[in-house]
Structures are given as structure tokens and as C-alpha cells.
Amino acid sequence: MDNGVGFFGVLGLVMLSTLFSIGGGNGQVAMIQGQWVSNGLLDPALFAWAFALGHFTPGPKVSFVTAIGYYMAGIPGAIAAMIGIVIPTSLGASLASHWYQRFQRIINHVSISASMVIAGMMSTAAIGLAQPLDPSWIELTGIALVTFLVVWRRPDPVLIVLGSGVVGAVVWFAGSALSG
Amino acid sequence: MNSTEPGNLSAKTTEAAGPVVPATPVTLLSLGLVFLKMGALTFGGMWAAISRIEADLVHKRGWISADTQRAMMITAALIPAPKFLAFGGMVGYRLRGFPGSVVSLVCLMIPGSLLVLAGAMLLRQGAEGTLLAAVQHSITLGIVGLLLGNAANMAQSSRLKGWRLFAGIFIAVMIPLMTLVFGVPLLVMALLGLVSGAIVIRPEQESDDHG
Numbered sequence: 495m496d497n498g499v500g501f502f503g504v505l506g507l508v509m510l511s512t513l514f515s516i517g518g519g520n521g522q523v524a525m526i527q528g529q530w531v532s533n534g535l536l537d538p539a540l541f542a543w544a545f546a547l548g549h550f551t552p553g554p555k556v557s558f559v560t561a562i563g564y565y566m567a568g569i570p571g572a573i574a575a576m577i578g579i580v581i582p583t584s585l586g587a588s589l590a591s592h593w594y595q596r597f598q599r600i601i602n603h604v605s606i607s608a609s610m611v612i613a614g615m616m617s618t619a620a621i622g623l624a625q626p627l628d629p630s631w632i633e634l635t636g637i638a639l640v641t642f643l644v645v646w647r648r649p650d651p652v653l654i655v656l657g658s659g660v661v662g663a664v665v666w667f668a669g670s671a672l673s674g
Numbered sequence: 675m676n677s678t679e680p681g682n683l684s685a686k687t688t689e690a691a692g693p694v695v696p697a698t699p700v701t702l703l704s705l706g707l708v709f710l711k712m713g714a715l716t717f718g719g720m721w722a723a724i725s726r727i728e729a730d731l732v733h734k735r736g737w738i739s740a741d742t743q744r745a746m747m748i749t750a751a752l753i754p755a756p757k758f759l760a761f762g763g764m765v766g767y768r769l770r771g772f773p774g775s776v777v778s779l780v781c782l783m784i785p786g787s788l789l790v791l792a793g794a795m796l797l798r799q800g801a802e803g804t805l806l807a808a809v810q811h812s813i814t815l816g817i818v819g820l821l822l823g824n825a826a827n828m829a830q831s832s833r834l835k836g837w838r839l840f841a842g843i844f845i846a847v848m849i850p851l852m853t854l855v856f857g858v859p860l861l862v863m864a865l866l867g868l869v870s871g872a873i874v875i876r877p878e879q880e881s882d883d884h885g
Binding site for chain 1: 712713714715716717719720746749750752753754755756757758759760761762763764766767768771772775776779780782783785786787789790791793794795797798805807808809810811812813814815816817818819820821822823824825826827828829830831832834838842843845846847848849850853854859860861863864867868870871872874875876
């Protein structure tokens with residue numbers, strides 16, 4: 495975990511990334527991928543595992559940032575990630591409740607383009623996550639199939655994660671059997 | 675305007691405004707316990723948990739009305755924060771002000787975060803060639819597909835049409851292009867996208883009114 499990020503590094507990025515979570519867009523994924531995964535500070539597999547954990551566990555899916563914080567800076571990093579989510583969210587929720595009518599016009603205005611911006615950010619995260627893996631054409635086909643399935647049927651993400659894991663295990667066992 | 679009218683989002687969302695003193699006083703402890711339970715027993719995010727939330731907050735405890743709950747959920751999806759947590763924070767604020775907001779969303783987050791932390795501590799990166807590494811590799815590829823699919827669904831949810839759709843797609847494509855090919859920081863591109871989108875893609879009714 496000697497990556498020079500530390501408690502305040504985790505706190506700062508998670509707080510900033512929370513601002514890109516309009517409509518459940520999960521801007522954190524893109525921000526963390528862009529800042530830590532693409533810079534080699536966090537392994538793509540650990541990043542993906544943390545993201546998967548957020549879908550396997552109860553409550554808000556954003557709890558995956560706790561695992562990211564842990565991977566970056568140990569237990570203090572996990573605590574920093576939680577604080578980084580709680581502070582801006584509690585402020586935003588309170589302000590939205592208190593001054594909703596005053597902010598309604600601005601929120602409505604920004605939220606129209608926000609979904610496209612977040613779509614772009616998620617695409618960036620996806621491509622950035624795949625790049626270091628250097629996927630083969632078979633793996634690229636698999637990615638395309640999953641993308642199509644998600645758009646077509648919108649399955650529970652847990653099924654995608656479980657299914658991908660099973661495929662990986664089957665391929666590994668098949669490879670071991672063939673080589674052994 | 676009838677706030678219970680189906681599809682009347684503006685009427686529903688205005689109900690989220692302002693802190694309201696509930697008929698029955700709610701302590702921070704009881705607020706925390708309710709959200710702790712909600713955080714431990716709900717799966718699939720805020721919209722998936724809507725029935726359970728309504729059963730607990732509306733029917734069992736009477737802390738908020740069903741209309742208020744829906745208004746808060748819609749508002750939570752519009753503000754820049756994770757929506758389930760934002761909803762918890764809004765309910766907490768409505769019942770106990772800012773301390774209630776903090777308590778409710780901390781308690782909502784704790785169960786899942788502890789389980790995620792346990793999972794992260796148990797499983798580290800698998801050594802190359804092991805079963806664990808193979809599974810992690812394929813899960814990563816699956817998540818790449820999931821993110822791309824979610825990005826497409828997110829773009830579809832904007833319900834833009836005509837030149838607004840074209841402008842939106844242009845913004846969505848420019849972000850990965852400029853970030854991954856030309857090395858422009860993602861944050862810069864995201865902010866540029868939000869600002870340019872707010873200027874170019876105006877709300878339909880307002881834009882139509884001005885020709």
C-alpha cells in the first residue's frame with residue numbers, strides 16, 4: 495500500500511468523485527479508475543473486485559469505495575472513503591431538502607446533460623479498465639456480449655459478476671486439464 | 675395541483691422541500707437503528723428497495739407519507755450524491771435536521787461498508803496462473819461490459835431527441851476520446867461536459883418557448 499496516496503488523498507478523491515454521482519451514475523468509478531487505476535496505483539483486478547463487492551453486499555452500492563480506500567491506504571483509507579462519501583452527501587441532501595424549490599431549476603437544467611456526461615465517464619472507465627488487460631478478440635467478444643445483454647435485458651449486476659467468475663473458473667480448469 | 679397525480683413529478687418533488695417537524699418525535703437513536711436495519715437488509719439499490727422502505731417508513735412508523743417518499747427519491751436521484759444515501763440523508767434531515775441527516779446516512783452505509791471491507795481484507799490479488807487470478811481477470815472483463823452497458827442505458831435515460839440527442843452523444847463521445855487519446859484529465863472533461871451541456875442542451879419546454 496506504499497503508493498503515496500494516504501488518508502487525505504483517499505478523502506479528497508472520494509469527496510470530489512461524489513459530485514459526479516447524479517442519478518446513480520456512479521461517477522466514482524470513472525474518477526477512481528482515471529486517477530488510481532490508469533496511473534498504476536491500483537490493480538485493475540482489485541478495482542473490479544471492490545466494485546463487485548459493492549453489488550454483493552446489502553445497502554448502497556457505493557460502499558465499494560470502502561474497499562478501494564482499504565486497498566489504497568489500509569484501514570485509515572477505508573475510513574477516509576466513508577467520510578468522503580458521508581460529508582458531501584449529507585450536505586447535499588440537507589441543502590436539497592432545505593432549498594429544493596430554489597435549486598429545482600438549476601438541478602433540472604444540469605441533470606439533462608449530466609446523464610450524457612456520466613455515460614461518457616463510465617465509457618472512459620470501462621475502456622481504461624480494459625486497456626491494461628490487453629484483451630484477446632475472444633475476450634472482446636465476451637465484453638460485447640455482456641454489454642448487449644445489459645442494454646437488452648438489464649440483468650442484476652450480481653448475475654454478471656457471478657457469471658463472469660464462473661466463466662473464468664471454467665476456462666482455468668479447462669486450461670489446466672488440457673495442459674496437465 | 676394534485677400531488678398524487680401519476681407522473682406529476684414537479685408537484686411531487688416540491689414536497690421534498692424544507693425540514694418538517696414530524697407528528698411523533700423521532701430520536702436520533704431510533705432514526706439510526708431504522709437506517710442501520712435498512713442498510714443491512716436491502717439489496718439492489720434504492721429503487722429495488724422501494725417497497726421495503728415504504729413498508730417501514732410510511733406504513734409501519736408513519737414518519738413520512740408515500741408521496742413524500744417518492745418526492746425524496748426523485749430528488750435524491752437528481753442531486754450530485756449516491757442516490758440511496760442522499761435519500762437517507764433527506765429523510766434524516768426532514769425528521770431531525772442536519773444531525774439526523776448525518777446519522778441516517780452513516781447508519782445506512784455502515785453494514786454494507788463493513789462487509790465490503792471484510793471482503794477486501796479476505797481477498798487480495800491472485801498470483802499469475804492461479805484460479806483466483808483467472809476468476810478476477812474474467813470478473814474484470816465482465817465489469818467492463820457492465821460499465822459499457824450501463825453507460826448506454828444512462829445515455830438512453832436522458833430521453834433527448836433530435837439535435838439535443840446529437841449534442842448529448844457528442845459530449846458523451848468526447849469525454850473518453852479526449853481523456854484516453856489526448857490525455858486530458860477526466861475531471862476537466864466532466865466539468866466541461868456539464869457546463870457545455872447545461873448551455874447547449876436546455877430543458878425542452880424552455881427551449882421551445884424561445885423558438
